[in-house]
Amino acid sequence: MHEASVALALVDVATEALHEHGGARVTALTVRVGAWSSVVPEALMAAFPACAAGTPLQGARLTVVRVPGVGDCPAHGPVELDLTRGLRCPSCGAAVPALVQGDELELDELELGDPELGELALGRQGRPEPDPAGPERTALPDSETPGQEDV
Numbered sequence: 001m002h003e004a005s006v007a008l009a010l011v012d013v014a015t016e017a018l019h020e021h022g023g024a025r026v027t028a029l030t031v032r033v034g035a036w037s038s039v040v041p042e043a044l045m046a047a048f049p050a051c052a053a054g055t056p057l058q059g060a061r062l063t064v065v066r067v068p069g070v071g072d073c074p075a076h077g078p079v080e081l082d083l084t085r086g087l088r089c090p091s092c093g094a095a096v097p098a099l100v101q102g103d104e105l106e107l108d109e110l111e112l113g114d115p116e117l118g119e120l121a122l123g124r125q126g127r128p129e130p131d132p133a134g135p136e137r138t139a140l141p142d143s144e145t146p147g148q149e150d151v
């Protein structure tokens, strides 16, 4: 079954990432599945628990993000493709040379069981850091003390 081998591959990739970051287990993962990837999200989600059993991903929550197929029409630029029409622009019918997106099958995010590691965003840079000014701010009550003015 196609989706089972896909699920097994996901478990492998996620386990590798987990070991790289020294985590103990994966509690949740997000996978991006293109509409043109030939992977059926429902079948993947159905196959996943059995493939994750006995691995650090056992019991992990799998979220599938569906990515629509987008092609580059010579006249219209990026257009969302209709699977039933193939690689043709839905507006003008022109042949679209290649998919811009929609054939991907990739692990997007992992949520690790180790609270110190927290959520791990894969392949993304510029993770927001906590504002250093935030926790330092001390909310003092009104510092003006009445009765100390020189008269």
Ligand SMILES: [Zn+2]
Pocket: 073, 074, 075, 076, 077, 079, 089, 090, 091, 092, 093, 094
């Ligand atoms: Zn077009």
